[in-house]
Amino acid sequence: MQNLKDQNKLSLAALTGMPLLIIFVLEVGISETKSVIDYVTGVGFVALAVTLLVLLSDVIPQSLKNKIVFLRLWNELPGHxxxxxxxxxxRLEKNELQTTWEHVFGGEICESERNALWYRHIYKPVMDEPQVQSAHLKFLLYRDVTASSFVILSILIVWSVSGVQLPYLGTIHPWAIVIEATFLLCTLICAQTYGKRLVVNATAIRTAT
Incomplete structure (x- = not known):
């Protein structure tokens, strides 16, 4: 059976490539003066960039991706x-959670320890449930897309500041950074939403069993 990250490869490539294609059209433009070679070369650049970013998603440490998504340096995962x-x-009763799962939801548990306790006692027993897997799959997808978009945005900013003229592309289009930054914000919100949903869904199912 494929692991969740492998299931996301095509979706990751598609989502990462969307803003790059838009930026490519802005950079190259649509004009009679452009040859087929210009467009083919540009599309090749986009395809190469997407491939490298998909590969890079397996190299970037999970902890760094989580810090980017949740905008925290410590205790970044929502399980904390x-x-x-x-x-x-x-759907959940505070008193019931604190009574039945005091070792997870008790007020004396420090934030740094809570995620490991939630993972062991709440998530792990229900990790194969469809609702839990769905939220986990989407969280991993949007987390990886967010990390890739962050890399792209960083490169675009460096390109803009340096003023470098790239072959077939020239200087950076004024809207390129805005487009990628907007896309990054959207995927970041999606990743945060599904990460929190994973925690709540797993807890709701666990308490019902």
């Missing part, structure tokens, strides 16, 4: 805050 997330969900 599972108490607050679950107490706010209408």
């Amino acid at each position: 805050r599972c108490d607050r997330l679950c107490f706010a969900d209408p």
